[in-house]
Amino acid sequence: MSEDLYKLKQELIEYGKLCGQKNLTPGTSGNMSARFNDKILITTSGSANEFLSEEDLVLIDFDGHVIDSNKKASSEKMLHVEFYKKRQDINYILHMHSPYLSTFATCRIALDEPVMPENIFYFGQIPLADYGLPSSFDLVEKTAKYFDDYDVVLMANHGVIVGDKDIKSAYLKLEMAEGYAQVLFNTKLLGGPVLLNKQQVDEINSLKK
Numbered sequence: 001m002s003e004d005l006y007k008l009k010q011e012l013i014e015y016g017k018l019c020g021q022k023n024l025t026p027g028t029s030g031n032m033s034a035r036f037n038d039k040i041l042i043t044t045s046g047s048a049n050e051f052l053s054e055e056d057l058v059l060i061d062f063d064g065h066v067i068d069s070n071k072k073a074s075s076e077k078m079l080h081v082e083f084y085k086k087r088q089d090i091n092y093i094l095h096m097h098s099p100y101l102s103t104f105a106t107c108r109i110a111l112d113e114p115v116m117p118e119n120i121f122y123f124g125q126i127p128l129a130d131y132g133l134p135s136s137f138d139l140v141e142k143t144a145k146y147f148d149d150y151d152v153v154l155m156a157n158h159g160v161i162v163g164d165k166d167i168k169s170a171y172l173k174l175e176m177a178e179g180y181a182q183v184l185f186n187t188k189l190l191g192g193p194v195l196l197n198k199q200q201v202d203e204i205n206s207l208k209k
Helices: 003-021 077-086 099-106 117-122 137-144 167-189 198-206
Strands: 031-036 039-043 057-060 092-096 152-155 159-164
Touching: 003 031, 003 039, 003 057, 003 092, 003 167, 031 077, 039 077, 077 092, 077 137, 077 159, 092 167, 099 152, 099 159, 099 167, 117 167, 117 198, 137 152, 152 167, 159 167
Parallel strands: none
Antiparallel strands: 031 039, 031 092, 039 057, 092 159, 152 159
16 A cells, blocks of 8 residues: 555544544444545445544545445445546545534525625535435436535535545534534524625625635
8 A cells, every 4th residue: 555545544534533523424424535646535335434444445436436445435436526526626525414514404405694704704605405316326416516616515305515625624614514504503593693794795705815
C-alpha cells in the first residue's frame, strides 16, 4: 500500500470516528469517500463509519468497479462518483443520516431561510433534492443536479451529502449544517425564527468579496 493511500485511509477512519462521537452517523448508516488520483477510496457496504478499519475501505474506479478487493463498495458509490465528476475541487465526500438534517430531509424542507449570518455566509442555502430510491440511478440524477452550485445537499426522506477540498472542511460543513438544522428546528418550537431582511443578507454576502 502506498503512503498516500495509507494516509487517506487513516483520515477517513479518524473522521468517521469523530462523526460517530458527534452522533452524525448512527449505526451503519451513511458512507464516506476520498478522491485518490483517478480512483475513489470509499467505505464498504454495511460498514459503520464510527468503527472503520482499513479493511472497510476499498478503491473503485469512476465506473464504480471495485479494484483489488473482494468486498462490496457502498451501494451509494455512484452518488460519490457523480459528485467527483462534476466538481474537480471536491476531494472528500461525507454522506450522513445525521438526526436534524435528516429530520428536515424527511419533512422535505430545504434549509433556505436567512436565519443566521454564518449559514448565509457559508451555505447561502442548503437545497433539497427530490426523493429517489437509495442506491438507484434515479437518486443520483435527482441529487447530482445540485452539485454544480452547492457543497451540501439534503436528500428527501434520506439524509445529507457534503463535499469539500479536504476532509476537515467537509466535516466542519457537516457539523455546521447539522447545528443550523438544530437551531432552526428549535425556533419552530418557539413560534418560528425572525428572518434577516434583504439588506442584512446583502451585507453578509458582501463580506465574501
